[in-house]
Amino acid sequence: MAVGLGTLPTLHPVAGFRIGTTSAGVKTPGRKDLVLMEIAAGASTAGVFTLNQFCAAPVKICQQHLQQGMPSYLVINTGNANAGTGKTGYQDALDVCQAVAEVTGIAVHQVLPFSTGVIGEKLPKERIIDAIPAAFDALTDDGWLEAASGIMTTDTRPKAYSMQLEHQGQKITLTGISKGAGMIKPNMATMLAYIATDAQVEPALLQKILSRAADRSFNRITIDGDTSTNDSCMLVATGASGIAVSETTTELLAAFDAAVNKVLLELAQAIVRDGEGATKFVTVSVEQAASSEEALKTAYAVAHSPLVKTALFASDPNWGRILCAVGYAGIDNLDVDGLQIWLGEACIVENGGRAESYTEAAGQAVMSREEITIRIVLNRGDQQETVWTTDLSKDYVAINADYRS
């Protein structure tokens, strides 16, 4: 049911970053569900995490460990979120870190844990710990694709992106993977993403670049408005290319920043394209807003409206539902006579009602496509925001009504 872009690009290995994927049988025997990522010494790592106050035990530990120093290993399991598990869950995640640390004799805070899957069930840590040696044995430079599959939950396909930047005859590589599917909403989702680059970047700058890029990508996608307990997005800069990116290398910094943005946006949009039950990939763009905040409010009102989303699923140009959502977005003194709403290239609303030039055939032509853009021109200022979402299909309900069975 995923929308568009079925083939993955070539996934370039990143020097200084190895990945091992194996099976721990967390939920399904034989399923590859455990991923270990090894980071070379001297690398910088940055992370952004869910804002859900019931954040999972591994998320808490990631944040604590990151404050104690740079990590050497990331350990990720699927099949169990280890969220809503209280103190036991916290200890379980710590025990997994300890098991990884013991293999190479590092400190426990040099290991960051990640979990995704069902909320509220005890983590079967013994199975994970037993499988850690196999994950070490599997470590390889070329493990991206297998890891992209290894972190999937209800995803129907692996998500990955990779690109290279030229700099003075040398190359910087960026490669990343993500998983998502349901519970996708701003401020992260049950969304995991891991991006590595061989550029050399100080931790503080790397964090700044990551936070900004996540805000423009992972924090601008929404499938069902739920924000998960486990979302994490990690950016690792191994430095193995020997090319240093810093505040003083202005041009290189801009190019690197743009590349990180590009990789995150591709990974975020891939999550929307594979949203649970998705049959449409929808871009909601709000222009001429008085503030970024009101642009986002308007965009999310449209992107979250179940009535708009079911009309998208039906390929029905029921534009009145879009107008209605804009009307209740919570913008004071909305200029209802001055604003415009566009469905693809068709203007659907102007002068407070249906545009005179609009025809059902024009709306139908846009709605029949797999990729649809809704553009709202508020006529109130010069701010602009874009969010990406999906339709709401019968399959979404079926998937989520059956998820635990």
Added chain:
Amino acid sequence: MAVGLGTLPTLHPVAGFRIGTTSAGVKTPGRKDLVLMEIAAGASTAGVFTLNQFCAAPVKICQQHLQQGMPSYLVINTGNANAGTGKTGYQDALDVCQAVAEVTGIAVHQVLPFSTGVIGEKLPKERIIDAIPAAFDALTDDGWLEAASGIMTTDTRPKAYSMQLEHQGQKITLTGISKGAGMIKPNMATMLAYIATDAQVEPALLQKILSRAADRSFNRITIDGDTSTNDSCMLVATGASGIAVSETTTELLAAFDAAVNKVLLELAQAIVRDGEGATKFVTVSVEQAASSEEALKTAYAVAHSPLVKTALFASDPNWGRILCAVGYAGIDNLDVDGLQIWLGEACIVENGGRAESYTEAAGQAVMSREEITIRIVLNRGDQQETVWTTDLSKDYVAINADYRS
């Protein structure tokens, strides 16, 4: 698919209030789709309306006409919302009012118009105007049930409630009808409600009583989070009983206030019970909040979560989704270790995770019911709020994906 309460109580006529229902063929030939309500001279009328900034033409006219004096007629059509129709729609609604006014020679501002149905299509005003004489001919004291059917859109059954108050050997009657089904969310929905009483109440006091009651009933129900362009709730006090309710009749005022609350709550809950595709009637109650606002934020986060709603549809005690929604409700410094979440009589969350006493069987027993209460005890203060909602079923998507066809 509606949940519970299939039979209507006896609908007492209200002296001074007559209703005529007829067929104008607005959308479906032969369908009873036009309702005229006649209010005796000397009555008070109060109204509350949608906050959607793209509010429909009839809503604007209602508000303007109410400022010019008390109405003598309410005229309601289903099959077309006359929303998003710009200046033409405004004139069309005014022309319908004019046609009603001409029959008895009153001023146009003494007529209030209401429309519900598809947004954005031109009102077929000629058909409505042609049917007005038949609506006058149909006027009767006993027209409540027929009117309850006449205002339905995707409702599967009429909604009505009626009760009588004893006061010093005399009776005050309150009778009302409502319609809803989809697009139901706080600050009104495509929700129409008409309540009449033969008590005698000054307009200002009546408005105060209505606003407060609507806030505790119609503004506390949500099906899909959409707020429609057309919502209106009208309360008419004809005074025909001769019993005056005022600020000085303290005891009577309290009883009358409670009765209005009761009627509105019954009508509002009837809308939820008949929500599009509803298979569950869900009460979400938040206790021990620091403020009413945070109680509502928490309740709506749970009530709007598609993941919670699909779990309700599946009768799946996937309590982690409720915990997750509470976690992202936007409450700063949530006491995750001190709060409790209850599913019916089963405590599901305490001490930051699954309650020790919880068993899947206990959760399953609650979830299998048609009527379910989710209770969240925030441990932060003494404020409490309750909202009512439904599950999200495959039929919801089917109904809304097919609505225009």
